[in-house]
Amino acid sequence: MSLPEPHHPPLALTPDELLSTTRAVRRRLDVSRPVPREVLLDCTRLAQQAPSGRNRQRWDFLFVTDPDRRRALADLWRRGLTSPAAPRSHDGPSRHDYTAEAGWPAIADSLRHLVDILDQVPVLLVPCIQVGSRAELDDPATQAGTWGSVLPATWSFMLAARSRGLGTVWTTPHLSHEREAAALLGLPYDRTVQCALIPIAWTIGTHFRPARRVPVTEVVHWDHW
Numbered sequence: 001m002s003l004p005e006p007h008h009p010p011l012a013l014t015p016d017e018l019l020s021t022t023r024a025v026r027r028r029l030d031v032s033r034p035v036p037r038e039v040l041l042d043c044t045r046l047a048q049q050a051p052s053g054r055n056r057q058r059w060d061f062l063f064v065t066d067p068d069r070r071r072a073l074a075d076l077w078r079r080g081l082t083s084p085a086a087p088r089s090h091d092g093p094s095r096h097d098y099t100a101e102a103g104w105p106a107i108a109d110s111l112r113h114l115v116d117i118l119d120q121v122p123v124l125l126v127p128c129i130q131v132g133s134r135a136e137l138d139d140p141a142t143q144a145g146t147w148g149s150v151l152p153a154t155w156s157f158m159l160a161a162r163s164r165g166l167g168t169v170w171t172t173p174h175l176s177h178e179r180e181a182a183a184l185l186g187l188p189y190d191r192t193v194q195c196a197l198i199p200i201a202w203t204i205g206t207h208f209r210p211a212r213r214v215p216v217t218e219v220v221h222w223d224h225w
């Protein structure tokens with residue numbers, strides 16, 4: 001079988017270029033240009049090709065495009081950023097201090113821009129996974145199967161979006177208020193777990209560079225740790 005012809009011509013990127021230039025886009029999200037549903041559906045068709053545990057494909061993508069709902073979701077996201085329960089991404093083990101070009105301050109600066117524009121971003125994607133019960137998230141081994149059955153599809157979506165000139169950024173602050181977000185979006189909270197909130201917009205310009213990372217030898221282990 002083959003997939004339908006794409007509605008938007010893909011950029012001329014090699015697979016390696018696509019994989020090395022799909023950045024977290026915040027400042028270069030063009031909030032003035034609408035994103036057609038057909039392009040989102042094309043990217044979702046590609047995401048559907050990702051692996052999932054026992055091929056159960058129990059994930060769903062909720063695209064929020066209605067301005068009032070986007071505004072309400074953005075408000076929850078902003079509250080999550082400052083919530084005492086919010087995980088602080090610069091705490092704990094990290095390699096970013098010596099990999100990001102200007103370290104955490106540069107990310108924080110671009111994050112502040114996202115805070116300002118979030119409700120104007122034309123599409124907010126909430127990837128979700130269906131669960132038997134939320135107790136599935138208590139056990140790390142089961143949890144690995146749960147997250148592992150939605151995150152590959154989500155990243156595939158983000159790669160497909162980049163290949164068409166759309167920018168995305170993985171974010172999680174609204175999850176500190178997941179129950180309220182579920183009520184806002186009509187999601188069954190007990191059976192559906194939200195895993196991110198991904199703003200989507202056309203990018204301002206299409207050229208992105210590979211990011212600096214630590215030498216690969218620092219992250220690779222052979223045969224033992």
Ligand SMILES: Cc1cc2nc3c(=O)[nH]c(=O)nc-3n(C[C@H](O)[C@H](O)[C@H](O)COP(=O)(O)O)c2cc1C
Binds near residue numbers: 089171172
């Ligand atoms: C689990 C996860 C959570 C993240 N949360 C946020 C977030 O809340 N806000 C944000 O602007 N970026 C967030 N990011 C994006 C990272 O900051 C970004 O991937 C990282 O700085 C590296 O930048 P790059 O993807 O452009 O290489 C998150 C990424 C991941 C994987």
